[in-house]
Amino acid sequence: MTQTWTNWSGRQTAEIQEVVRPTTERDLVESLETAAKNGWSVRAVGASHSHSRIAAPDAMLVELDGWQGVLSTDAAAQQATVKSGTRIFQLGEPLFKAGLALRNQGDIDRQSVAGATATGTHGTGPTLGNLSSSVHSLRVALASGEIINCDATSGDLFEVARHSLGGLGLVVDVTLDLRSTYRLHETLWTEHPTSVFGRIDELTAATRHFEFFWMPKLDKCACKSLAETDADVDELVDNKLERIGWSHNIISSTRDDKHTEMEYSVAAADGPACFMELRDMIRNDFPELEWPIEYRTVKSDDLWISAASGRETVTISAHQDITLDDRDIFEACEDVFRRYNGRPHWGKAHYQTGAELAELYPRYRDWWQVRDSHDPDGRFVTPYLESLRP
Ligand SMILES: Cc1cc2nc3c(=O)[nH]c(=O)nc-3n(C[C@H](O)[C@H](O)[C@H](O)COP(=O)(O)OP(=O)(O)OC[C@H]3O[C@@H](n4cnc5c(N)ncnc54)[C@H](O)[C@@H]3O)c2cc1C
Structure with a gap:
C-alpha cells in the first residue's frame, strides 16, 4: 500500500512504496538490496525541511529518526562524529560537555546533520562558511551496498559526498570540524x-x-x-x-x-x-x-x-x-x-534548469559525472534530481 510523504511546509507531497526506518548499518544495506530488487529509487530524509522537492522520495523513503546521536568527540582535533539523522539541536549539549561547538548554525536548529550538509545549509557571517564546508569526513552506503569512508584524500568523491543533494548514497555518519565553546x-x-x-x-x-x-x-x-x-x-x-x-x-x-x-x-x-x-x-x-x-x-x-x-x-x-x-x-x-x-x-x-545551473557552477557537470560513476543505475536519482541534470 502506498504511503504519503509531506515536507515541513506541507507544500511538497509524494506517494511512496516503502518506508524504511533503519536502526543498524545492516538495515541500511538491506534497504538498498530491497530497492535494487524492486528497481526503486531511494531517498533518505532528515527533517524534511527542504522547500524544494530535493527531499521528495519517489519509491523508497529512508527515514533517519532512529539513526541519531553523537558517536565520538575529539577535543584536541576539535571534531565530532555523529549519526547522519542527528538533528542540529541534539548536538548542542553533548558537544558543549566536550568543550566543543559548531562554528555556525542556521536560523533554526531542527534540520538533520546529513540533510543540512547535503544542501549547503548556512547561517550568517562573512568569516563563516556553510555547514557542508565543516564536513571533515563521511561514511556513505553506496548503491552497491558498500559503505565507504570519504574525506579530502578521496578526491572528487568527497566533493560530491560533502554536498550530495542526497544523490550519492545513504550518509551513515559525518565527522564535523568544530571549534571550542564560545x-x-x-x-x-x-x-x-x-x-x-x-x-x-x-x-x-x-x-x-x-x-x-x-x-x-x-x-x-x-x-x-x-x-x-x-x-x-x-x-x-x-x-x-x-x-x-x-x-x-x-x-x-x-x-x-x-x-x-x-x-x-x-x-x-x-x-x-x-x-x-x-x-x-x-x-x-x-x-x-x-x-x-x-x-x-x-x-x-x-x-x-x-x-x-x-x-x-x-x-x-x-x-x-x-x-x-x-x-x-x-x-x-x-x-x-x-x-x-x-x-x-x-x-x-x-x-532553474540543469543547463542553467551548469552556467552558475563551473563544476556542476563534474558533480554529475562523479555521481553517475558511483551510481550508474540511478538508485539515488529521483525525478526531481533528474530534472536538474545538465
Ligand atoms: C523553517 C526553516 C528554516 C530554515 N533555515 C535555514 C537557514 O537558516 N539556512 C539555510 O541554509 N537553510 C535553511 N533552511 C533550509 C534547510 O536547512 C535545508 O533545506 C536542509 O536541507 C533541511 O535539512 P533536513 O534535515 O530537513 O533535510 P531534508 O529536507 O530532509 O533533506 C535534504 C536533502 O538531504 C538529503 N539527505 C538527508 N539525509 C540524508 C542521508 N542520511 N543520506 C543522504 N542524503 C540525505 C535528502 O535526500 C535531501 O536531498 C530552512 C528551512 C526551514 C523549513
Whole structure:
C-alpha cells in the first residue's frame, strides 16, 4: 500500500512504496538490496525541511529518526562524529560537555546533520562558511551496498559526498570540524533600509554575525548582530533586545509559522544593489506581501556546488505564506536574482534548469559525472534530481 510523504511546509507531497526506518548499518544495506530488487529509487530524509522537492522520495523513503546521536568527540582535533539523522539541536549539549561547538548554525536548529550538509545549509557571517564546508569526513552506503569512508584524500568523491543533494548514497555518519565553546552577545534593533545600507560594510564587519529581515509593509529592517564575548553567561542581559549565552542557545531561533521560501546567493559586492532592486520591485508589484526578506552573508568556499563556491556571498530570501500562491512573487524575485548571477539554495524554491545551473557552477557537470560513476543505475536519482541534470 502506498504511503504519503509531506515536507515541513506541507507544500511538497509524494506517494511512496516503502518506508524504511533503519536502526543498524545492516538495515541500511538491506534497504538498498530491497530497492535494487524492486528497481526503486531511494531517498533518505532528515527533517524534511527542504522547500524544494530535493527531499521528495519517489519509491523508497529512508527515514533517519532512529539513526541519531553523537558517536565520538575529539577535543584536541576539535571534531565530532555523529549519526547522519542527528538533528542540529541534539548536538548542542553533548558537544558543549566536550568543550566543543559548531562554528555556525542556521536560523533554526531542527534540520538533520546529513540533510543540512547535503544542501549547503548556512547561517550568517562573512568569516563563516556553510555547514557542508565543516564536513571533515563521511561514511556513505553506496548503491552497491558498500559503505565507504570519504574525506579530502578521496578526491572528487568527497566533493560530491560533502554536498550530495542526497544523490550519492545513504550518509551513515559525518565527522564535523568544530571549534571550542564560545559565548555570543545578541543585539536586536530596527532600522530603515536606507540607513542600514549607508553603513552595511561597518555593520557586517562589526560582529561575527549580522543579518536583517526587511518587513515590506513597514519598510523597516529587523536587525540582529551576534558578537563573540568573554562576558560571563551569568551576566545575562534579558531586556528582550539583548542577551548573552553559549552559541548553541543563541544562534538559532524558532520559526513555527509555516511558509515557503526562495533564497538566492549573489556575490557579496552585489548584495546591496540586488536587495534594493528587490525592495523596489516588491513595493511596486507586491505591496500586499506580509512576509519578510532576509539578508545574510556567507564566507566563500571551494565546494563544487555550494552557493558560496568561489565568492564571498550575500544570501537573500523571500518568504510566502503556505495558504497563498507563491509562483508569481517567486518568479518576479528570481528575475531580479538572475540579473545578479544569483545561485539558488538547493533546499528552497527555484525554477532553474540543469543547463542553467551548469552556467552558475563551473563544476556542476563534474558533480554529475562523479555521481553517475558511483551510481550508474540511478538508485539515488529521483525525478526531481533528474530534472536538474545538465
Ligand atoms: C523553517 C526553516 C528554516 C530554515 N533555515 C535555514 C537557514 O537558516 N539556512 C539555510 O541554509 N537553510 C535553511 N533552511 C533550509 C534547510 O536547512 C535545508 O533545506 C536542509 O536541507 C533541511 O535539512 P533536513 O534535515 O530537513 O533535510 P531534508 O529536507 O530532509 O533533506 C535534504 C536533502 O538531504 C538529503 N539527505 C538527508 N539525509 C540524508 C542521508 N542520511 N543520506 C543522504 N542524503 C540525505 C535528502 O535526500 C535531501 O536531498 C530552512 C528551512 C526551514 C523549513
